[in-house]
Amino acid sequence: MSSIFTKIINGEIPCYKIAENADFFAFLDINPNAKGHTLVIPKKEVNKLFDLDEETYKGLMNFSRKVALAIEKAVPCRRVGMTVIGLEVPHVHVHLIPLHSMQDMSFQHKVNLNDDEFRSIAKNISSFLA
Numbered sequence: 001m002s003s004i005f006t007k008i009i010n011g012e013i014p015c016y017k018i019a020e021n022a023d024f025f026a027f028l029d030i031n032p033n034a035k036g037h038t039l040v041i042p043k044k045e046v047n048k049l050f051d052l053d054e055e056t057y058k059g060l061m062n063f064s065r066k067v068a069l070a071i072e073k074a075v076p077c078r079r080v081g082m083t084v085i086g087l088e089v090p091h092v093h094v095h096l097i098p099l100h101s102m103q104d105m106s107f108q109h110k111v112n113l114n115d116d117e118f119r120s121i122a123k124n125i126s127s128f129l130a
Ligand code: AMP
Pocket: 004, 013, 015, 028, 029, 030, 031, 032, 039, 084, 085, 086, 087, 088, 089, 090, 093
């Protein structure tokens, strides 16, 4: 069965998309640690980061870097943090999180955003990738 993220890539489940190319896809995390919390995934469905083939792994890091630089321009923050967990969704994803404090990396404190806010943040980050 396809992962929830493969369904997002295929447009079967909605998301707040930020960017896409032939191999990678970036969209906002639906339960963000901070405004602008973004997930970057390979289109190829693989469970664990270090099981990716080397080319896909490097491609994912390069694509994540581009998205992180756009987040830094679009969202006021001290820097963009990166982490990979994957305990909830078994499809590799890089978390890019605009950081204000260490707490933003804890996954304990969440921010509530409405549909308009998600749309506006996604559009703003995307504009720095154009
Ligand atoms: P983890 O697998 O522990 O790295 O966490 C999975 C992440 O995916 C969590 O931060 C969730 O909020 C996020 N997530 C789960 N479903 C969706 C979805 N449909 N759209 C956007 N983010 C999601």
